[in-house]
Amino acid sequence: MTITARQATEAVQLRSVRKTYGTGDRAVTALDGVTLGFPVGTFTTVMGPSGSGKSTLLHCAAGLERPTGGTVVVDDTDLGPLTERARTILRRTRIGFVFQSFNLITALTAEQNVGLPLRLAGRRPDPALIRRTLEQVGLADRATHRPAQLSGGQQQRVAIARALATRPAVLFADEPTGALDTVSSREVLRLLRDIVDTHGQTVIMVSHDPVAAAYSDRVVFLADGRVVDVTAALGPASIAARMASLEA
Numbered sequence: 001m002t003i004t005a006r007q008a009t010e011a012v013q014l015r016s017v018r019k020t021y022g023t024g025d026r027a028v029t030a031l032d033g034v035t036l037g038f039p040v041g042t043f044t045t046v047m048g049p050s051g052s053g054k055s056t057l058l059h060c061a062a063g064l065e066r067p068t069g070g071t072v073v074v075d076d077t078d079l080g081p082l083t084e085r086a087r088t089i090l091r092r093t094r095i096g097f098v099f100q101s102f103n104l105i106t107a108l109t110a111e112q113n114v115g116l117p118l119r120l121a122g123r124r125p126d127p128a129l130i131r132r133t134l135e136q137v138g139l140a141d142r143a144t145h146r147p148a149q150l151s152g153g154q155q156q157r158v159a160i161a162r163a164l165a166t167r168p169a170v171l172f173a174d175e176p177t178g179a180l181d182t183v184s185s186r187e188v189l190r191l192l193r194d195i196v197d198t199h200g201q202t203v204i205m206v207s208h209d210p211v212a213a214a215y216s217d218r219v220v221f222l223a224d225g226r227v228v229d230v231t232a233a234l235g236p237a238s239i240a241a242r243m244a245s246l247e248a
């Protein structure tokens, strides 16, 4: 197999990734040798009990934290040897991250928030691209609104537009519907599904919610920092049953 063939298949690869916080008696192993690939154009949900390492996995895979051991490859770049500066640049240009709490800048309008990552990457935001990105999340008519003038679901969709503005290789979302009501949650999940189906985006989401996980293609179950199961997202009932068995 040629390198090129392998390159096209996985947006993110983790190999034997370990993460330990603290030292000595106080050391906590958050990730205990995780090996996983995330194929291009697929939607994966990471599930597992509280403290099982889901956020740590996302942060290591997104270059927000450095693992204690192992290898993280994003968009064919091994993050290990990169300097802090190179990692920041990669994060700003190739990775999108969506948080539970939206993290929008309150003083900026929706379109200014969406343009921010491009400005940080030293590019002048193209108004047409910003408009298209807001259209993609169904908010073309809210471009000049500030976060306080938007509903929670709309704010999260602006945050998704912001994460997509640089056309990243992978979009990470840590509990993106955790702060939303049922209706807004569904809108956000349908949007993530659509981004994968229509644009071939790779999405990696953390969620506690079996209904949310059922929107994805695949569910990775973590327990005590290890991958204990990888299954197709068959439906909320079977996902809930698998979660219950892990929490028992």
Ligand SMILES: Nc1ncnc2c1ncn2[C@@H]1O[C@H](COP(=O)(O)OP(=O)(O)OP(=O)(O)O)[C@@H](O)[C@H]1O
Residues within 6 Å of the ligand: 021, 022, 028, 029, 030, 048, 049, 050, 051, 052, 053, 054, 055, 056, 057
């Ligand atoms: N900065 C930190 N310093 C020390 N320990 C940490 C730190 N961050 C996480 N941990 C520990 O690592 C383990 C995994 O944490 P992580 O946040 O990844 O869990 P999680 O699966 O996302 O949990 P939750 O569902 O509650 O969000 C936990 O035991 C946690 O206490």
Ligand SMILES: [Mg+2]
Residues within 6 Å of the ligand: 054, 055, 056
């Ligand atoms: Mg977490």
